[in-house]
Amino acid sequence: MTSPGNDFNRPATVVTGNDGSTRLMAQRTQAAVMKQKSNELKASGWRTGSDKFFAGQEETHAELADLQDRTQELEGVIGYAHAYASGGISMSLGSVKYSMSNQIGRVIGVTMTNGSFVLGSRGLWVADAHMSYDYYKIPFGVTKISLSIRIYAPNGSLHAIRTARDDSDEDGTLTVHMPFTVPTAGYYAELWVNAAVGRGIFGGSEWNGLSANKISTETS
Structure with a gap:
């Protein structure tokens, strides 16, 4: 079935x-x-x-x-600042401060004052500077050009310095890398230039700048 x-x-x-x-x-x-x-x-x-x-x-x-x-x-663990200058033609004899007037990104643990980076805490820091410059237009005279990072104590005394230089009439670029330590807050970093009269420093973030980065709170 x-x-x-x-x-x-x-x-x-x-x-x-x-x-x-x-x-x-x-x-x-x-x-x-x-x-x-x-x-x-x-x-x-x-x-x-x-x-x-x-x-x-x-x-x-x-x-x-x-x-x-x-x-x-x-x-005070984090510290960071990055800025650049607008550029221009050198009209000074000897070294002059190149003020950082244009901030890039967020600034943490640093205060930008009068073109300087005032560090907000003690510790190990690293500063980097970059500068590109024009050829020497005057056919005679001194052709040397230099770039320095200077670290000053709160009382204005020079705490540390590192310099790179060139001695030619061609255009070029200088960079400085500088680790340093500061014992307290209030120290400040600056970019200084020594360029012959009439020599141009290129402006803008592509051609110049100063940055500071905190690595640690250790000082030794």
Whole structure:
């Protein structure tokens, strides 16, 4: 006898036949549907929980990063400044201060005052200076040109200096890299230039600049 359970035109709820095959099929179908719904609910619940978990993690990380930044600033751990000058033609004999008048980015732990970088905390710092200059237009005289980073104590005395120089009538570029330590806040860094009269220093961030970065709070 052919089992009515194989007749898929019959409603699944009909139970016929002595072998109970139609009942078994209905039970299996109901179990499959319940399992699918259960999986969907679990997946939805897990996804919601996962989203909430990772959203909470991201919020916590952002709060910690903000707290760390503010704490480091308060403790004087971070120090950073970067600026450049507009440039111009040298009209002075001897070394002159080249004021940093155009700030780049955020200044932290440093105060820009009268073209100088006043350092807000003691420790190990690194200063970098860059200067590009024009060829010497006058056909006679001194052709030397130099670039210096100078560090002054709060009382105005010279604390440290490093210089790079060139002695040609061609255009060129000078750079200075200078690690240094200061025992207290209030020391200040400056860029100084010694260029012959009539020699041009290129202006803009592409051609000149001074930066200061704090490395640590150690002084020895």
